[in-house]
Amino acid sequence: MFRGPIRRTRKGDFEVRLSEAERQLLGSLVPQLRAALKADTDEGGAKDPTLRRLFPAAYPDDEHRDFEYRSMVHDDLLARRHAALDTMESSLAATHLDEEGLLAWMGAVNDLRLVLGTRLDVSEESDLIPNPDHPDAPALAVYGYLGFLLESMVSALSD
Numbered sequence: 001m002f003r004g005p006i007r008r009t010r011k012g013d014f015e016v017r018l019s020e021a022e023r024q025l026l027g028s029l030v031p032q033l034r035a036a037l038k039a040d041t042d043e044g045g046a047k048d049p050t051l052r053r054l055f056p057a058a059y060p061d062d063e064h065r066d067f068e069y070r071s072m073v074h075d076d077l078l079a080r081r082h083a084a085l086d087t088m089e090s091s092l093a094a095t096h097l098d099e100e101g102l103l104a105w106m107g108a109v110n111d112l113r114l115v116l117g118t119r120l121d122v123s124e125e126s127d128l129i130p131n132p133d134h135p136d137a138p139a140l141a142v143y144g145y146l147g148f149l150l151e152s153m154v155s156a157l158s159d
Contacts, residue, residue: 004152006102008159014097023092025142029112030089036115037081050118054081054111084108099157106153113146 005017018026040048055077059065087104091097097105120139122128128144130137 004148004155006149006152006156008156009096012099014099014102014156016095016097022145025145026109027089027092029142030085030108033108033112033115034082034085037078050115053114053118081107081111084111102153102157106150106157109146109150109153113143113150116143116146 005022007015007017009015036048036051037054040051055070055074057066058069084104084107087101088108091101091105094101116139120126120136120143122140122143128140130140134140
């Protein structure tokens with residue numbers, strides 16, 4: 001059984017065992033994504049290719065239908081992403097989360113990982129353990145950590 005830093009307790013909530021450095025890392029990433037979402041939205045939405053990963057085209061071959069779909073769901077998706085980031089940021093020091101809080105963290109971590117992975121051009125064939133001297137090595141380490149944290153959350157929810 002996978003035992004990561006997020007674990008379900010006997011009471012049914014979730015224990016969060018993160019170091020101060022891990023909490024600081026997450027705390028530094030949240031405002032970066034929030035600012036990117038705000039800047040992209042201020043410009044009319046989905047201009048940044050990395051953020052398109054968070055708002056993929058529902059109808060890639062039909063621009064009109066895709067526009068209609070986006071006009072119906074984009075604001076709600078954006079609000080949910082901001083709410084998840086707000087929840088995560090406000091509970092970074094917490095040692096326990098309820099299920100709703102953990103689901104918000106999961107959404108925020110997943111969004112952070114998707115955006116970072118897109119910026120790094122990560123694919124299934126990517127070497128996630130590059131030479132330490134590679135310029136992307138620190139960012140790839142963060143990407144790997146976010147994946148580990150996400151796996152821990154999924155495992156805790158499954159327990």
